[in-house]
Amino acid sequence: MDVKTEDFEDVKPTASRKRAANNSDDEADEDYGPGASASKPKKVKKEEKPAVKSKTKAQPKAAARSKNVKVEPTASPDKKKTKRELAREQEQKEVWKWWEEEKTNDGKKWKTLEHMGPVFAPEYEPLPKHVKLVYDGKEISLSENTEEVAGFYAKMLLHDYTSMDVFNKNFFKDWRKVMTPKERELITDLGKCNFQKMHAYFTDQSEKRKARSKEEKQKEKAENEKLVEIYGYCTIDGHKEKIGNFRIEPPGLFRGRGQHPKMGMLKRRVQPEDVIINCSKGSKVPVAPKGHKWKEVRSDNEVTWLATWTENIQGQIKYVMLNPASRLKGEKDWQKYEKARKLHTIIDRVRENYTNDWKSKEMKIRQRAVAIYFIDKLALRAGNEKDSDESADTVGCCSLRYEHVKLHEQKDDLENVVEFDFLGKDSIRYQNSVSVEKRVFKNLKLFMENKNEGDDLFDRLNTSILNKHLQDIMEGLTAKVFRTYNASRTLEEQLNLLTKEDDNVAAKLLAYNRANRAVAVLCNHQRAVPKNFSQQMERMSEKIENKKKDLKEANKQLKDAKQQAKNSRSTTVASNVEKKKKAVERIKEQLHKLELQATDKDENKDIALGTSKLNYLDPRISVAWCKKYDIPIEKVYNKTQRQKFMWAIDMAGPEFEFIE
DNA sequence: ACTTCGACTTAGGACCGGCCGA
DNA sequence: TCGGCCGGTCCTAAGTCGAAGT
Structure with missing residues (x-):
């Protein structure tokens, strides 16, 4: 699978400029039709900025605030609220806004x-x-x-x-x-x-x-x-x-x-x-x-689990832990994204650094530099060693072996192409051909010299060495931070690129999905193509064909009506023309929507969007996007997701930028 | 140094129930 | 009304990574 951004640049042709007059299956969308937005009280942002690093801001930990009853936005005095707004408020009401509390950092x-x-x-x-x-x-x-x-x-x-x-x-x-x-x-x-x-x-x-x-x-x-x-x-x-x-x-x-x-x-x-x-x-x-x-009852407040046991197959430790919507998990999640943003502030230096290291005299450093390059550019996982007779043979960056890469001086008009083919986490196949810098290519050649199948590509390197080095560059920096960083950054960039101000909600959502998809492709998040997929697709194109026929028919009727109108001055005939016009418009809309759906479905068949949405994309990016373009958040996050990302929904305004 | 352990995040598939169109 | 589909949820395996043990 190729990580080609071009795929996402020409999203255009399907995007509609028209507002859906009656996009019926946009569940309960009356609330958000044109005009509705006017009456929507702008969520008044809390005085404080979405403030990123102010997490340590000392706040009197008034016991009272722990219940955080929502303060009514003063801007919207009476205003009948839409159902959705009420529901949203309800959702927030009982919530403990832990993200506004003071952080302790004592482990x-x-x-x-x-x-x-x-x-x-x-x-x-x-x-x-x-x-x-x-x-x-x-x-x-x-x-x-x-x-x-x-x-x-x-x-x-x-x-x-x-x-x-x-x-x-x-x-x-x-x-x-x-x-x-x-x-x-x-x-x-x-x-x-x-x-x-x-x-x-x-x-x-x-x-x-x-x-x-x-x-x-x-x-x-x-x-x-x-x-x-x-x-x-x-x-x-x-x-x-x-x-x-x-x-x-x-x-x-x-x-x-x-x-x-x-x-x-x-x-x-x-x-x-x-x-x-x-x-x-x-x-x-x-x-x-x-x-x-x-077996035992203990009281260890340096860990987050409530119960644990050891499973008998691999001797792994299993835990009972909190839900992602909990403070403990949420806070950690937030930190994760802050760490990724911190990486952004030094990313140029990091890249310069490893680029220089490609010519190091020391083999270990060269290997390290190429590995970090892969991790950064291709979002590979770190790749710990694993015990081959205890588990499936899968690899990540550091554990790549000779047989997992092929070098081509020339391939499909590109130079210095590295062809990857290996099984990653969950035995998901990673296949990708990338053109790399000459130096990287030469290094890889060198690393592969005198090696055979089964030999480590980076024989002087492991994740511990790699992470120690990253740690020296920035506190808390590890291989996985790059995945988070590049994923979130990609989402933000793609959203900026693909969202068209005057598109309707459906088209904007397609843009969102495409941005999301770009990330999923980058991270190689795959899924099995659903059974019956091709049949489903066929059915859809059938529908589209039928719609096209309908459109033709409607157009014909319109023409006839116009013809009639020419020969008559009766008002009923004139209004008939109007009616037919509307019918044509409506069918056009429906057709367009069907086509959008079909495109989305097809592009999505073997790509899983959920994983990146849940684990790699800073939710504040999505929240900001929704607020900026007036997209209801529930179009992007379902209920569980909204609970998990409550902190982001509350704190990120339309101006939030992952990359500042 | 190298290995194992422990805690935690990330992952895809199974499953379930509600909805929608034939 | 029924079957198929779809989104949401559940499930638990499979990673990452730091620390402890050798």
Whole structure:
């Protein structure tokens, strides 16, 4: 995939200058039609600037302000408010504006922390007696544990995983471990196992679930809400905040990504005895489920997790942590973007620096300089080493190997082209050909001399060396900051480039999506092309064709009407012309909108926008853009996103610039 | 130095429920 | 009314990176 900015420069042709007279599917948009904006009270910006570095501004921490009841904008005395505005205010009302509070910087993450502990997976419910595994043609009854694990497999029967050797091998090995000796003696060949009946049973169960009555569904929903109300929140420094994942992962078969050597292994059930609880000293300690006790209860306020356990597949530590909308996460997020902006203030020097280092006498420094160049230019990840028999073979910048790059003195009219082809995080393929500076090219040639497949490209370099160097350039600078920086910067630049002042909302949103897409391409955020995509596309173009026909027909009718009008002075005929004119306009609009949709859909088929939106793009850029062009924020951020980015929505005005 | 551990962010896919058009 | 689609949410794997351990 090519990171070509040109792709985004000629966004024009589809952009409409016309205001949609009735863009019907612009949900509840009456509020924002032309004219509505006039009555919209400009959100009065708080006295203080969106102030970036003033986070340490000493503010009397009046207890009163912690509830932050929204101050009515004085500018809009009565003014009937639109529904959306009311909703938006409601959204803000209960919010604790932590971003206006004083920051402490002592490594302490909280003063008090109280919660109810995690929720464990429901206990296993044995299958009805008649649902059996068929082994070698004979039905057999399994012990509870064996049956449960068999069930995990049976549920996945239609998944690709079950056709993979590694998966099957790992599964069978672990399955046998839970079998009784008798079962183990009998069941020796996975190929002889027929899980169909179990599978059919599960399918049937889920059908039945779907078919439950409305009342039943309601009831269940209410029960779930009750559970969430109890376990889904904690109290941290006196504020009730949402927990991110309060449910402990249920047992199942490990689904590693890519060619994972451990796929199919049994992920065992986590017990309270595995779980460490973190909460403050004086608080009510969560009660372990009946008959159980916690592994440990501690009170460590230098960490943000509420509970932790170690998973059995890779020995990784898992945590229960707060929701992204929480202060703890939000503050960190904000800091992340501030760090990226700080990088901007020295980016020229950084680039000059590594450019100079390309000619260093020292090999290590040259490698470092080329690596940083890749990280900066291509937004590659740092690339820590990984254990190859514990995980899929994926790489990042520092762990690139000989076979991942090809050098071409000449390729497609370009000189000094480096062709990348490797699997990155989540085994997502990175393919890109870039023309690089002569010096970089020569260096790469040098690094690859006398190397073979399997050899590290940067043999004198690792992420620790690289980050240490970055640290010397700027406090807190690490490889990932470049990704954040370049992503956010790209968004801002593309928005400036693509947004046309007099486009309508839909067209502006297409511009936004395109800017977002430029970032996703840069960061290589891919997704599987949706099933049936081509059919969906076909259907859309069919619709478009039909619309075109409609347009033709409407035009014809208009012409006829005009003709008639010429020969008659009747007013009804004249008004008929007007009517037909309007019809043509309307159809044109609809057609245009369909075409926009189709373009958007097609350009988006294998690109995931969500990841960058959530993790790389300074939300203040989007907020500022919305405010500047009078786009309702909910067109860009859904409810969850608005909660996560509340701080940005509140503090960024239309004048905010990521790059100042 | 090099490895492992611990905490935290980033990631794509599964799943679910509501909505929309046939 | 029903199936397919779509956005939102959930889920948890897979990264990053600093610190501790050897």
